[in-house]
Amino acid sequence: MPYPYVAPPFTAAIEVDPDLGNSADSSYASSGYDTSAGSLNNTVNDYVFENGRRYHVYFGADKNFLPTDEREQDRMDLHHEILLRLLNDELHTAPLKDPEYILDVGTGTGIWAIDMAERHPNATVLGIDLSPIQPSWVPQNCKFDVDDIEKPWTFPDDTFDFIHFRNLNQGISRWGVVLREAFRCLKPGGYVEIAETRVGMYSDDGTMADDNAAKVFCEKLAEALAITGRPVPKQGDLDNMLLTAGFVDITPRNVKHPWGPWPKEKRLKEVGMMMLLQGETAFSSYGMAAFTRILGYSTEEAQKFCDEAYASTKNKNCHMHSIHYIAYGRKPETDGEGTMDDCSEEQEMEYGG
Structure with a gap:
């Protein structure tokens, strides 16, 4: 496969539900949609409270700019359900066959790892995260541990059949190092899958203005992440990261994610409603620490960006969506099947190597 790999184009445009209308009243409430949330002692436990949110600090306050409080845990679990709907109830896209050992990197609340353990009762599923926020009552074949994946991994070579990463870009600045460790710890023939929701807002039909508050929010967040050495992934980045790390059979x-119930298709309409619900806390989760710590905004200024961004997603006349990238690759069965490239300085910088 030649480098750089160019991913195929995006999926087709989402069809708008004409029944929502295009009236001067831009609120979803006028169409009968309730968009409120109501409609739906160890040092490792050290936290800091900031801007009304709780952040984990055991591995350093700047390791991850997202909070770990109950509101964020609820949001992450809701986004997990959103992705299940978008992926037709599949937990991954890699073609797994009877995996024995599965690693979920950045497991968060552990919901993906728990679901995988239930669907693969003969497999052992390990979830690792910076924060010990996972439940204690889990399937017997599911375990959790606290660790920093940017440090050398302690797993032996050729341990796992599948390694899963999801929505970790805001917490990883050395993707090249992390994926080389993943390559080492995968069994020959094993799969790695990376999934990232891009920080950005888009519209297929031109109904989103350039000064849309959610679009502006995402542009500012992308600016903040770039300063920290964690640039927002763009089309083809995940594929090229896997290619550079030595994986083969890379499939993107x-x-x-539609924002709001404007799609005509029932499944996407439900996803749109769920996106509005999780958006009630998502903008503050992603924005507050990044805007105040990195960009230097006051708490009041940062909160205004978050509030205005969320309000703009509830405009039924604006058909905006965000994009979730997924790519998986396979570790070669033999030394001759594929080779690991040495990252150039430019690639190291672009991909956080």
């Missing part, structure tokens, strides 16, 4: 997939 992109899905769209």
Whole structure:
């Protein structure tokens, strides 16, 4: 496969539901949609409270700019359900066959690892994260541990059949190092899958203005992440990261998250409603620490960006969506099947190597 790899184009445009209308009243409430949330002692436990949110600090306050409080845990679990709907109830896109050992990197609340353990009762599923926020009552074949994946991994070579990463870009600045460790710890023939929701807002039909508050929010967040050495992934980045790390049979997939119940298709309409619900806390989760710590905004200024961004997603006349990138690759069965490239300085910088 030649480098750089160019991913295929995005999926088709999402069809708008004409029944929502295009009236001067831009609120979803006028169409009968309730968009409120109501409609739906160890040092490792050290936290800091900032801007009304709780952040984990055991591995350093700047390791991850997202909070770990109950509101964020609820949001992450809701986004997990959103992705299940978008992926037709599949937990991954890699073609797994009877995996024995599965690693979920950045497991968060552990919901993906728990679901995988239930679907693969003969497999052992390990979830690792910076924060010990996972439940204690889990399937017997599911375990959790606290660790920093940017440090050398302690797993032996050729341990796992599948390694899963999802929505970790805001917490990883050395992707090249992390993926080389993943390559080492995968069994020959094993798969790695990376999934990232891009920080950005888009519209297929031109109904989103350039000064849309959610679009502006995403542009500012992308600016902040770039300063920290964690640039927002763009089309083809995940594929090229896997290619550079030595994986073969790289397969990308992109899905769209509509914001609001404007799509005509029932499944996407439900996803749109769920996106509005998780958006009630998502903008502050992603924005507050990044805007105040990195960009230097006051708490009041940062909160205004978050509030205005969320309000703009509830405009039924604006058909915006965000993009979720997915790519998986396979570790070669033999030394001759594929080779690991040495990252150039430019690639190291671009991909956080």
